[in-house]
Amino acid sequence: MIDAHIHTNWLGKKADDIVRHFDSIGVEKGWLLAWEMLEGLDPGYSHLSNESVFEAARAHPDRFVPFCAVDPHRRDAKEILKKWIERGARGFGEHKARMMIDNPDAVELYDVAAEHSMPVLFHMDTPHPGARFWYNADIDGLARLLKKRPNVAFIGHGPGFWRYVSGNAEEHIQEGYPKGEVKPGGKVVELLRDHPNMYAEISANSGLNALRRDPDFGPSFIKEFSHKLLYGTDCFTREHLDFLLSLSLPDEVFEAITHENALKLMRA
């Protein structure tokens, strides 16, 4: 299996701890994500540097696939991104910037990523009791972006993304993890249907909650988009895996989500 969303120096875990955790649940590789935000960085996150990602990947080259993140507010963001790509970055993320997701400065970086066949993994959020800031606003900006950049592979993540599996997401805009029935017409469902370059990973509470909140919705969503969903955790739990196993999915669906889609995105 491939965990498409993991961090080092996060929740008290270092590279060696992550490898032990991977071994205990049967994960072969992890996409090791950075995060860079120039201003207002939450102190708990300040260590998710590109340097720390590459240090861990050097120590365990067969277990970690290094990603890099560059805040598009940087004046020389493109050059910095190219430098990390030269050093071996395989994906752009975790992209979590305090700007519109289709801000031209960010789009320039997506273009560089696409030129190097790198997927863009983003965190989208709106302020709610568990988060102070907007990140990569917003779902309608994402719809514009997908149309504007059909050549860039975008992987969605975060409460401000997953809330929109439901058609009534706006009623739950103050909640990070809305519960209850998923109504038809969810924008995430439409974006996944309409755009070949839209993918999603199921990590963290946000992904798991979206799949679990409505027992009628989750399994059918997973089957419809089995070619576009990626297994990931963002933390050191086997909850996401146990949930997938609990659904008794067809083998080809389970295989696609737990590693094949990730491999395709890396080769694409």
Ligand SMILES: [Zn+2]
């Ligand atoms: Zn993360």
